[in-house]
Amino acid sequence: MNDMRIAERNVDTNESKISARKVQVYYGTNHALKDVDVDILDKTVTAFIGPSGCGKSTFLRCLNRMNDTVASARVEGTITLDGENIYDAKVDPVQLRAKVGMVFQKPNPFPKSIYDNIAYGPKIHGLTRSKSELDGIVETSLKKAALWNEVKDRLDSPGTGLSGGQQQRLCIARAIATQPEVLLMDEPCSALDPIATAQVEELIDELRSQFSVVIVTHSMQQAARVSQRTAFFHLGNLVEYGETGQIFTNPKDPRTESYITGRIG
Amino acid sequence: MTDISAAPASGSHRGSLLVQDELTRKRNAAETRFRLYGIVAISIAMLALAALLISIFSAGMPAFRQTFVTIPIELPADKLDKSGTRDSAVMAKVTTVGYAKVINEALAAALAAKGISTDGMTEKQIAGLLSPEAPAQLRNYVLANPAVVGTSLPEFELLANGRVDGFFKGRVTMESAKLDSNITPEQLQVAQKMTDAGLMGKRFNWAFITAPDASDQRPEAAGLGVAILGSLYMMIVVLVLSLPIGVAAAVYLEEFAVKNFWTDLIEVNIANLAAVPSIVFGILGLAVFINFAGLPQSAPIVGGLVLTLMTLPRIIIPARAALKAVPPSIRDAALGVGASKVQSVFHHVLPLAAPGILTGMIIGLAQALGETAPLLLIGMVAFVRDYPGGLPGGLFDPATALPVQVYSWTTRGDPGFVERASGAIIVLLVFLLIMNAVAIVLRRRFERRW
Amino acid sequence: MSTGLISLIVLGLAAVGFVLGRNRAIRDAGGDTRVLHSLPFFHGLVVFLATAVPAFLVLILWLIVQPMIVNSRVSGMIPADVAPDAAAQTLALSDVRRISGGLDAAIDQDKITPDELEAMTTDATDVRALLGTVGVALGSDVNPAVFEAAKAYRKLDATGAIGRTIAVLAAALLGFGIAFPRINRDFRARNASERFITVTLFAASTVAVLTTVGIILSLVFETFHFFTLYPALDFFLGTVWNPQFRGGSELGILPLLWGTLYVSFIALLVAVPVGLLSAIYLSEYASRRVRTVVKPLIEILAGIPTIVYGLFALITVGPILRDYFAQPLNLGNSSSSVMTAGIVMGIMVIPFVSSLSDDIINAVPQSLRDGSLGLGATPSETIRKVVLPAALPGVVGAILLAASRAIGETMIVVMGAGAAAKLSLNPFEAMTTITVKIVSQLTGDTEFASPETLVAFALGLTLFVVTLGLNILALYIVRKYREQYE
Structure with missing residues (x-):
């Protein structure tokens, strides 16, 4: 635990971006998430940790209503983004997801060129009026994702031809190309080797300056390394939520402590 | 929206989530349109299915009911059995012409008794109310029951003419009768009066299912007996040959085959054979079974062989899938207690896969039952009135098949045959429905989820 | 004995x-x-x-x-x-x-x-x-x-x-x-009898190969026979099909090939949009209840024998097209036409296109859909811009299989397309196809050894080669496509 870079971190801002109140999720009759209250801060990396099946990914997918695509899922409670309830009947999930981007566990580049992968989001959301603007977005996004130097000479080659780590950074670049305000990451490094993981983690740290980042991870070390705030989920409950340093060094709940010290999970 | 793209750095100026912007509205409209295309496509498919079934059923249902004339008939011994022996072999000398006279007299008497006037109609026209098949009907009845000669049959049913039958089914009208050389409006009026007097009426017609085919002029007498029997014989051949061969081939390929060139060749072969047009199998049957092996034309054995070759790949493929679905752990368990490979397959894998194999088999048979094109080429389209003999010799007798009978009826001139053809299709569809229902029940009842 | x-x-x-x-x-x-x-x-x-x-x-x-x-x-x-x-x-x-x-x-x-x-x-x-x-x-x-x-x-x-x-x-x-x-x-009696069983099983599996060999041999042999009586070049390049009972026939395949392709083209024009869009709707939008009802109904279309479609063309579609389209538009007055056969065949092919497309669309990994939806794409944008392009090779394979099916179909064209061999563009005219002529040449009364009969084998061989080629190509494409996502 000593090697974790916890002490160096301070929380930059306290402005709340997303607030969840009394969120319940059911898959059919299975009550998967119970009474979750969370405030996610802007320009912060928030980590969700917990044993598998604890509901952390489920909650993440509530934040941009990806659970809508699962027929049996039902969400109750309120989640607000900048004060607007995202589960309001008037909200179009399409518009929501433009604001709340998502990166998935397994790199999932479209079977298109690298350029088209990045340009996909801006195109469907009508973010550009000209080819040169689009070129600009592609370049900026790739640069922000620290991928530009590796792929700038082969933007026309298929995105599926990249290495696993590159593919995941491509997916991150794709997500930031739509200029979201929040970036959700569902175990983004679980399919990557240690070197690629380090690159992605470094990237996440840089993204913090522009977005609010929420990351689900099964690795406590990763949570400790990249996040400022951490939420611990267990059996569908949010057990403890607070500053990362506090969670890892001085957990208040005994369940958190057991998990951190490796007794459950 | 536009000012956002001008200032891409921060998204936070973007509009409220609660208000749909212009672009999103457009995109959602496109979304709705796209969904609509899908619904339209499905509706087209459903409508086509409905139109197909409605058209066939509305054209075919009348075939199961037939108009009959019921009149008392005197059977004078001096005309039908001059020898007086009541020996049907001797009585067979009296042809249908002789019986026609008897019937005509009986009909005239019956009309007179009911007070139906036939003024202005020729004798031929009166006789034309009945089917040309009617004398044969009476003759067959008398030859089968020689004792009735000399007595009087109080109520004998005779087939009405096809046009008269068509009149009661709405196919023939007074207007069309004026233009028709086979029927006159006067005849139809008499037919209507006979119906009112109870001499004529429609009833369910078993003969449609049991009787053999009839010639061009008498659609009312045509039946499916020979065709159903021929189809049945062919299905027996297909079942007897393709079940063992198909299962054996599937077991070999799935359980025993080592991956090599020859196995690859067999696999590619089976995949492609399943997609070879059926008519090519007809050419194969003509060239190999009839021209080379010298088997008789129109015989169910040849049809059965052709359909077997055609059905085999369609059985092997689902049989292999069924075998593949049996988890390897079952094989391991059997091998683990010292069973040989053959024993593990025949004692454990095959019984577990049997329901799946059987389901595939039934569906393959159903496809074979409906197949027409290859049978045309091996002469099954011939006009056959004699029932094929009993098994196994009957396999070599000429016969026809249900779908081929449909085709040959559609090539006939008399519009009455359209009704017959559609009716035959209903029979065919009923058979297919039964087979598929059995397959579904089998699958539901025995399907195992591993 | x-x-x-x-x-x-x-x-x-x-x-x-x-x-x-x-x-x-x-x-x-x-x-x-x-x-x-x-x-x-x-x-x-x-x-x-x-x-x-x-x-x-x-x-x-x-x-x-x-x-x-x-x-x-x-x-x-x-x-x-x-x-x-x-x-x-x-x-x-x-x-x-x-x-x-x-x-x-x-x-x-x-x-x-x-x-x-x-x-x-x-x-x-x-x-x-x-x-x-x-x-x-x-x-x-x-x-x-x-x-x-x-x-x-x-x-x-x-x-x-x-x-x-x-x-x-x-x-x-x-x-x-x-x-x-x-x-x-x-x-070692068990080993001996098992060896025998294995050999028997193997023999059964070779029946398929023997069938292919039989098909090829009989077709090639009689086609060769035909070409000794009638020049091959005239057969493949002739634009007139006019068999005579007394010899002197002109047996050019081009009018038949044209009819075949024209009918198949119209069939695909009907079947591909309907089949593909149905498959998309069923796999991406429809609720489970709709799917469990509609899917089997569409599959019923595949289980109906082609003779039924033939009769449908003959007694319903043909007369409707003639009375409501061809005659008012002055395009002809034949109830059997390329259009009749094409539309009915299109209906027959719908389930092939839809069930194959369904498999292929379902083979596109869910992660791609998630990726697109996660970026804020609508479902239809996801389908059109991500799923379909990803599934394209498979869909093309499915369409080729459907085409091969349409080209080899016999009863619908025999009963719906007509018998006149013509090179015409008017879809309301009766035209004829390769399969129709195979049937009519082999069920006619001409002598077996005459070119008029033997031409059926040359037609059969052409049909076999074309459909086989399409199948092999389609299966190859589909297999390559599946490997991509395995």
């Missing part, structure tokens, strides 16, 4: 062999079956198989070879004036068979004795009347040469039957004699 009786005897011998083999094994083990290498059942099985299999092989071989030999001997006895050509020869031979069958029946029913038959000639006896009494009706009086041939046929057949009986029984006994002495406690 009849074939059935011989088979029964062989089976009986084999059954006896089974019991003897089994008992010998048990005896050799001194009654303790545990010391046997294989179960007693397998010892019995080995003897059973050794007795029955060679005997049946001999029987089958004999049944194939004997008629060939007898026919060739007998046909030599029929003079040229009775049978001037091959067709008459075939007819005469079938007369010979009928007469000889009648003579057999006559002897069985004691109408004549074998000695009387030996002395009988057509001059002295009314053979036709004699055969009539045993239920064999002949069309004309019996030609003396044919009658002699029939007598010879009878004799040869009888000799053959005796030879067959001896050979088959000898084979059975020989097999038994070889297998039985080898039975002892250490004999």
